Amino acid sequence: MSDVLERVSRLCRDAKDASAAIARADTATKDAALKAMAAGLRANAALLLDANARDLEAARAKGTSGAMLDRLALDTARIEAMASGLDEVRALADPVGAMDGLRRRPNGLLVGRMRIPLGVVAMIYEARPNVTADAAGLTLKSGNAVILRGGSEAFHSNAAIAGVLRAALKATGLPEAVVSVVDTPDRAAVDALLTMDTTVDLVIPRGGAGLVRSVMEKSRIPVLAHAEGVCHVFVDDGADVAMATDIAINAKVQRPGVCNAMETLLVHAAIAPAFLPVVGARLRDSGVEVRGCDRTRAFLPDATPATLDDWAREYLDLILAVRVVDSLDEAMAHIRTYGSRHTEAIVTRDHGNAMRFVREVDSSLVLVNASTRFNDGNQLGLGAEIGISTTKVHAFGAMGLEELTTRKFVAFGDGQIRA
Amino acid sequence: MSDVLERVSRLCRDAKDASAAIARADTATKDAALKAMAAGLRANAALLLDANARDLEAARAKGTSGAMLDRLALDTARIEAMASGLDEVRALADPVGAMDGLRRRPNGLLVGRMRIPLGVVAMIYEARPNVTADAAGLTLKSGNAVILRGGSEAFHSNAAIAGVLRAALKATGLPEAVVSVVDTPDRAAVDALLTMDTTVDLVIPRGGAGLVRSVMEKSRIPVLAHAEGVCHVFVDDGADVAMATDIAINAKVQRPGVCNAMETLLVHAAIAPAFLPVVGARLRDSGVEVRGCDRTRAFLPDATPATLDDWAREYLDLILAVRVVDSLDEAMAHIRTYGSRHTEAIVTRDHGNAMRFVREVDSSLVLVNASTRFNDGNQLGLGAEIGISTTKVHAFGAMGLEELTTRKFVAFGDGQIRA
Numbered sequence: 090m091s092d093v094l095e096r097v098s099r100l101c102r103d104a105k106d107a108s109a110a111i112a113r114a115d116t117a118t119k120d121a122a123l124k125a126m127a128a129g130l131r132a133n134a135a136l137l138l139d140a141n142a143r144d145l146e147a148a149r150a151k152g153t154s155g156a157m158l159d160r161l162a163l164d165t166a167r168i169e170a171m172a173s174g175l176d177e178v179r180a181l182a183d184p185v186g187a188m189d190g191l192r193r194r195p196n197g198l199l200v201g202r203m204r205i206p207l208g209v210v211a212m213i214y215e216a217r218p219n220v221t222a223d224a225a226g227l228t229l230k231s232g233n234a235v236i237l238r239g240g241s242e243a244f245h246s247n248a249a250i251a252g253v254l255r256a257a258l259k260a261t262g263l264p265e266a267v268v269s270v271v272d273t274p275d276r277a278a279v280d281a282l283l284t285m286d287t288t289v290d291l292v293i294p295r296g297g298a299g300l301v302r303s304v305m306e307k308s309r310i311p312v313l314a315h316a317e318g319v320c321h322v323f324v325d326d327g328a329d330v331a332m333a334t335d336i337a338i339n340a341k342v343q344r345p346g347v348c349n350a351m352e353t354l355l356v357h358a359a360i361a362p363a364f365l366p367v368v369g370a371r372l373r374d375s376g377v378e379v380r381g382c383d384r385t386r387a388f389l390p391d392a393t394p395a396t397l398d399d400w401a402r403e404y405l406d407l408i409l410a411v412r413v414v415d416s417l418d419e420a421m422a423h424i425r426t427y428g429s430r431h432t433e434a435i436v437t438r439d440h441g442n443a444m445r446f447v448r449e450v451d452s453s454l455v456l457v458n459a460s461t462r463f464n465d466g467n468q469l470g471l472g473a474e475i476g477i478s479t480t481k482v483h484a485f486g487a488m489g490l491e492e493l494t495t496r497k498f499v500a501f502g503d504g505q506i507r508a
Numbered sequence: 509m510s511d512v513l514e515r516v517s518r519l520c521r522d523a524k525d526a527s528a529a530i531a532r533a534d535t536a537t538k539d540a541a542l543k544a545m546a547a548g549l550r551a552n553a554a555l556l557l558d559a560n561a562r563d564l565e566a567a568r569a570k571g572t573s574g575a576m577l578d579r580l581a582l583d584t585a586r587i588e589a590m591a592s593g594l595d596e597v598r599a600l601a602d603p604v605g606a607m608d609g610l611r612r613r614p615n616g617l618l619v620g621r622m623r624i625p626l627g628v629v630a631m632i633y634e635a636r637p638n639v640t641a642d643a644a645g646l647t648l649k650s651g652n653a654v655i656l657r658g659g660s661e662a663f664h665s666n667a668a669i670a671g672v673l674r675a676a677l678k679a680t681g682l683p684e685a686v687v688s689v690v691d692t693p694d695r696a697a698v699d700a701l702l703t704m705d706t707t708v709d710l711v712i713p714r715g716g717a718g719l720v721r722s723v724m725e726k727s728r729i730p731v732l733a734h735a736e737g738v739c740h741v742f743v744d745d746g747a748d749v750a751m752a753t754d755i756a757i758n759a760k761v762q763r764p765g766v767c768n769a770m771e772t773l774l775v776h777a778a779i780a781p782a783f784l785p786v787v788g789a790r791l792r793d794s795g796v797e798v799r800g801c802d803r804t805r806a807f808l809p810d811a812t813p814a815t816l817d818d819w820a821r822e823y824l825d826l827i828l829a830v831r832v833v834d835s836l837d838e839a840m841a842h843i844r845t846y847g848s849r850h851t852e853a854i855v856t857r858d859h860g861n862a863m864r865f866v867r868e869v870d871s872s873l874v875l876v877n878a879s880t881r882f883n884d885g886n887q888l889g890l891g892a893e894i895g896i897s898t899t900k901v902h903a904f905g906a907m908g909l910e911e912l913t914t915r916k917f918v919a920f921g922d923g924q925i926r927a
Contacts, residue, residue, distance in 0.1 A: 311901045332923040339925035459921030481709050482730045483902035486917045495900045502878030504751040506758035
């Protein structure tokens, strides 16, 4: 066995052992650990900034771009944000141990389901070091051990954050291996990790399309992909033009670089003459480049002609594809063909069309008369999120504490045997 | 692209197209299809028996064993059982479309979750041709398209059953591709199928450990493994000896060849002198070979000495490993080390021990004072089951209709945008 494989294998076994302890831990113990972790981050800010400076220096030496450097950088405000994120997770209800659906079977056996941690969760992500603390907090509160593998560019920052979190676990009397980081930037470590299906219960990849696809292809462990969002807004015939415009602008402009931003606007042909000039002016004022179909360009002559390629693009930028369609069915067919099952919204006054859109569109969040930007665990009421799953099994969409757990069956009898 | 890859790819695309239609279908349409499918099986019994005869002949020519031939064989009673299985599924409640947890957010957005089909489910299984009809019925009622790949030994039987089911779908006005079988016994077809992650949402392998492991290693699609059951019964200090004996005998003897049969009996040292001679006599009368630890053999001198290897064995036969332990903790440690997270039971009078066992044992079903044989969808109240998942994500344990669905978020607004 190679050295890397051996190290990763030991890390996973230690995490599995620790997962039994954290699964049993009561809420008070887990909350004490979260409190100590937040305090540790605040008390060790200087240490974290030092480690981060090493990552930043290496990144600058490699000629890394400004946006990337900004995502990588820590400062005291961002460290405080990590700490208060842990405080917020501490305030959430503990999902573990809830029992539901207890029903008496005809033979007297009382059968129900108990919510339990998944066990060991591996998280593979890029860039932002705050994910290290966020993921550790959510997995701990939900009773799981976590194995963290951040981007190599944040290696020292992530190691320093995890070191502080592990010291807090130890001080609380919990095994340090409840939170581990893969302690080598060697890429072979990820490949090795993805074969550990006897010790790791779930892998969550968060990052670019290349990372997510590579994890899906290599993993023997169940994967909840956090893949791209090619999100649509469909403006129906008869929609409130002012509302449709506000929603479209918000969905595209409020934060264009994230997965729940709108990438394609679909417009019913009957409302296009009233709507497109209005939204077009607002998009232009907001600096958005429009790539339109021929019918769109009849109303927005400045728009770039859209190619087939544009319909499937996740721009993550101030660029918007716009297409005129003849019906709700044509809009839904477009979404089925080019969408990524992430977030879709309809703006309509028609109840039947709203309900058909909600029922038939196969996306993790389907909205009526609201911006796609609401696909976020906090906004949807989960309290906090570890990400947005585009995999349909287990958890489709925003994942909070409950989505980091599963349920087992329990049965209470008084001697029942099977006939 | 190879011929097999091309064929499988087309099959999966057709299934995905059909999945949109079956996801939209109302309950009455799905029930009409199930009724036509059951009628079709009854009306075409002669055709099915002919196809099955070809499989049996080929199997005999290959020198297949009696037990295997019996699993492969169809007769009119087994065909009627398939048909009435479809009738039972028809009588179950349709899980699709249920909306739960609708709550108003502070900004007025009404957020909840809607239960939806998974999409396309691939089922890879061995031997028994009835799985073809059972799986088709459950996936159809839960709004999914299914791709079936049975064992090559049942190739003609499965093709004939699927042919009848597809004719019934067509007669009901649903796409035939709601139910498809991989139309070649070529093993490369399974490898190709497991790469189709853009069209297939879930793979369920049911069969021997080799099949399940191979699917887990190769699949890029989420897998819910139906793996082995190394199931335990722990007889606690102070347990009712008669109850413990009945449960142990039932768990081992009632149907030894299935995954929820007990494979290891753990006995508290304090009750061993009272319990082991009683259960030992009953096991001997039932023809069960006991493989015991040294302390077991002090009470059951005829027992074969158990080796380390015995603790992890799924015998699926009239063989039982027996170990004496000093405490509940030692019993749970044994289960954690050697168990397969399938089914575990405690026999006890002690409430605290019962609750600790239920809380701390990490298995898909944990029972108090009842036989492990109850790990079955029908017995637990799911109505019918497609199998028992040993994967913790999505559905841990018995999988019925609801476990073949997922939930998406829905949000109803009146113009909400994100600040």
